[in-house]
Amino acid sequence: MSDASAVTVAVLDDLRQESDELDLLVAGLNAEGWALPTPAERWTVAHQIAHLNWTDEVALLAVTDPGAFADEAGKAAADPETFVDEAADEAATALPPEALLVEWREGRARLQEALREAPAGAKFPWYGPPMSVASMATARLMETWAHGQDVADALGVARKPSARLRHIARIGVRARDYAYSVRGMQPPAEQFRVELRAEDGTSSVYGPEGAPQRITGPLLDFCLLVTRRAHRDDLALEAVGPDADRWLDIAQAFAGPPGKGRPRKGER
The missing domain is CATH 1.20.120.450 (dinb family like domain)
Structure with a gap:
């Protein structure tokens, strides 16, 4: 094989x-x-x-x-x-x-x-x-x-994050430019560095090591973000650089309209 x-x-x-x-x-x-x-x-x-x-x-x-x-x-x-x-x-x-x-x-x-x-x-x-x-x-x-x-x-069930989340993170990163284009926006020319930590201590890393635009945080939080299952303000993701910061507002891993997403906790 x-x-x-x-x-x-x-x-x-x-x-x-x-x-x-x-x-x-x-x-x-x-x-x-x-x-x-x-x-x-x-x-x-x-x-x-x-x-x-x-x-x-x-x-x-x-x-x-x-x-x-x-x-x-x-x-x-x-x-x-x-x-x-x-x-x-x-x-x-x-x-x-x-x-x-x-x-x-x-x-x-x-x-x-x-x-x-x-x-x-x-x-x-x-x-x-x-x-x-x-x-x-x-x-x-x-x-x-x-x-x-x-x-x-x-x-009201809390699911234990699995190693399968790495697939969702990967498609979320690869769909970066799509998230811009579906909103009629021009994607940034430069790549971002994305560093995500899983609960078991392993990391998922994407993009060039020296990229000035960076995203860091928990793997689960990134997956919640790109599937628009949680509001950015409720997640422990950090952005360095204005383009990376903007991406966290619009990121999506799925095709089609972005939808409303989830409101902040306390606003439901």
Whole structure:
């Protein structure tokens, strides 16, 4: 197995583990639990799982039927502000929770199989730039973790940060310029140095060592920031340089509109 293939398999394994961890949170919920509101406006726990199920289905289209995916992407482009909410509403109300859970399990298993069987070097269309197998798996892991955080917050559960966070940090760093462009802003020409500390004492480091623009702080906090699951003011991230400081206000690891993000603690 080549190094690239090994990395892809590792990311797919981590995606499966991330999904299984969220599955454990919701599998035992009763109807009231599925109806609990989450930090996302108007979204219940059922909406979060319905959205993940829908996105897995769309990702499967991108991998197996690019033409059908193009049709879905066209719908999103026609109404980018409400398309995601409408899809979540429809999916969350179409099935009872137990059926929705089964559909999500089956859908993510189909996506796993399709990604593992995709030819080396394959690229798939997406709402942002085209994605390789590893990039698609990383994006699905990032979104599963982010929506899992919404579910955990709704249930009052504190999740232990895992080593899988390094995937989310990497995609957040790589999406720096996208965060500017989606807002109609010009990205800075120079690279930033990003140094993130995990709870186990390891570090994730990106960018040139001598870069004057720098971001430092906890790995978990950076992941919360780039998935817009916490307000910057509630996180222990530090910026050196005006461009790096500005980036912390707009950073996002996902494709599409940035959304409102989360308010500061105490303002909810």
